[in-house]
Amino acid sequence: MQLVVARIGRAHGIKGEVTVEVRTDEPELRLGPGAVLTTDPASAGPLTIETGRVHSGRLLLRFEGVSDRTGAEALRNTLLIAEIDPEELPEGEDEYYDHQLIDLDVVTVDGTEVGRITEISHLPTQDLFIVERPDGSEVMIPFVEEIVAEIDLEEQKAVITPPPGLIDDRAEIASSRDES
Numbered sequence: 402m403q404l405v406v407a408r409i410g411r412a413h414g415i416k417g418e419v420t421v422e423v424r425t426d427e428p429e430l431r432l433g434p435g436a437v438l439t440t441d442p443a444s445a446g447p448l449t450i451e452t453g454r455v456h457s458g459r460l461l462l463r464f465e466g467v468s469d470r471t472g473a474e475a476l477r478n479t480l481l482i483a484e485i486d487p488e489e490l491p492e493g494e495d496e497y498y499d500h501q502l503i504d505l506d507v508v509t510v511d512g513t514e515v516g517r518i519t520e521i522s523h524l525p526t527q528d529l530f531i532v533e534r535p536d537g538s539e540v541m542i543p544f545v546e547e548i549v550a551e552i553d554l555e556e557q558k559a560v561i562t563p564p565p566g567l568i569d570d571r572a573e574i575a576s577s578r579d580e581s
Contacts, residue, residue: 402500403439406431407460407481412473418461419473421481426491428460431483441480448481497552506558507532507542510550515568516540518559530559540568 406428410420425431432453440446449465467473491498499521507515507530520531521544528544542548542561551560561568 402485402487403482404485404498404500405441405480406438406483409462409476409479409481411477412470413456413461415470416463417467417469417473418463419467419476420459421462423460425483426496432460432462432481436483438481438483441482445476445479448476448479495552497554501554502530502552502559504557505552505554508558508560509568510560510562515542515561515563542567 404425406425407421407423410422412418413420421432423432432450434450434452436450438446438448438450440448448467450462451465452463454461464476467476485498485500487500489498490496490501502518502521505518507518509515514535516532516534518530519533519539522529522531522541530542530544530549532540532542534540542563548561548563548567549559550562553560
C-alpha cells in the first residue's frame with residue numbers, strides 16, 4: 402500500500418536541501434537516511450534520502466543526486482510516497498493509521514447505524530472522522546476517547562457514544578425546539 406508521507410517545500414540553502422511538510426506520525430521511520438520514496442509526479446523520482454536534520458523546527462532533507470539549490474527547487478510541491486505493509490500496525494496501543502480507519506462502519510453503542518468513515522481530518526487540537534451518512538450527508542465526529550468508545554478492525558466498525566446534537570438530524574433538533 403502506498404501512503405503520502407511528506408510534501409517537498411522550498412529549497413533551503415545552496416547545497417540541495419529542501420524543507421518538507423511531514424504527513425506521517427513516524428517521520429523517523431519513513432523519512433530516514435536511505436529511505437527510497439516514490440513521487441507524485443512520478444517523473445521526479447524515485448528519490449533516496451541522503452541526509453535529514455531539523456532546523457528551526459522544520460525537517461530538512463537532502464536527496465541523492467540533488468546537490469544544488471536549482472535541483473532542490475525543481476522538486477518543490479512533489480509528494481513523497483512510501484510503500485507500507487497494509488498489515489503493519491503502529492507501536493502504541495489505541496493508535497491507528499488512517500488507511501485502517503477509512504471505510505469503517507460507524508455505529509452507536511446501541512447499534513444504530515451512523516455511516517461510513519470516508520476521511521480523517523488532522524486538526525491541531527484533535528483528529529476528526531468525516532463520516533458519510535446513508536442519505537449522503539456528512540457528519541464530523543471528533544476522534545476522542547469520550548466519543549469513540551471502540552475501534553474494532555476485525556469487525557470493520559467504530560463504536561461511538563455521541564453527545565446530544567452531534568449526529569442528530571437537523572429536522573429532529575428543529576422539531577424538538579418546536580415542541581417546547
